[in-house]
Amino acid sequence: MLPAVVGVVMVLFGALPSLIKGYDLFPHMGLLLCCFWVMHYPRVWPLWFVFILGLAQDTVTGTALGTQAFLLMVFCAAITRYARQLNLQNFRLLWVQIAMLSAIYMTALWLLMSWVMRAWLPIVPALSELFWTILFYPLIHLLLIPILRLLPPLR
Numbered sequence: 001m002l003p004a005v006v007g008v009v010m011v012l013f014g015a016l017p018s019l020i021k022g023y024d025l026f027p028h029m030g031l032l033l034c035c036f037w038v039m040h041y042p043r044v045w046p047l048w049f050v051f052i053l054g055l056a057q058d059t060v061t062g063t064a065l066g067t068q069a070f071l072l073m074v075f076c077a078a079i080t081r082y083a084r085q086l087n088l089q090n091f092r093l094l095w096v097q098i099a100m101l102s103a104i105y106m107t108a109l110w111l112l113m114s115w116v117m118r119a120w121l122p123i124v125p126a127l128s129e130l131f132w133t134i135l136f137y138p139l140i141h142l143l144l145i146p147i148l149r150l151l152p153p154l155r
Contacts, residue, residue, distance in 0.1 A: 006033075006147060010140075027133035030057040030072055031105055032140045035098050038079040040148055050076045064116045068109065075105050091141075099134045106130040 010029045030053050037045040054069030061068070079101070089097065110126040 006144070026129075027136040027140075028057075028102070028106070028129055030054060030068065031075070031102060031133060032137055033144075034072055034076050035079065035101070035137065036141060036144050038076045039083045041151055042080055042083060044151070045076065047073050047076065063109070063113055067112055067116065071105060071109055071112070075101070091138075095134075095137055098137050102133050102137075103130060106133070 010033060034045065034050060050072050051069045054072040055065065057068045058065050106126055106129060110121060114121045
């Protein structure tokens, strides 16, 4: 329950206005949380919860309702399939893999939203969000490790 509450709070935190006027300095929280929890404790993030988190992310960011919910579910299913291999890596390699997965996710989101809007959306905001997502993963990892230690061990 605690990871779910923390996840919802962090997604809502991503909706706060940036402190620097004109710049969006927030990472894609739903994506970062899914990366961490699905790899380390998948039981906490079932696909129905990922869908709800994606709907919250859609509502907060103003994307087409269901877009991020669908993409996060696909993304989490893919991570679940390869979680054992990802967890065996050292942190730097894990971070590089998260960066590549984030780039794929953000590209798919940008293409899907461009298709919904029937026009190519500006690429700079998407690249900015990708940059901050990759940059913030180590911080999110460090913040969530203590919560992970509170959970009962997986069998």
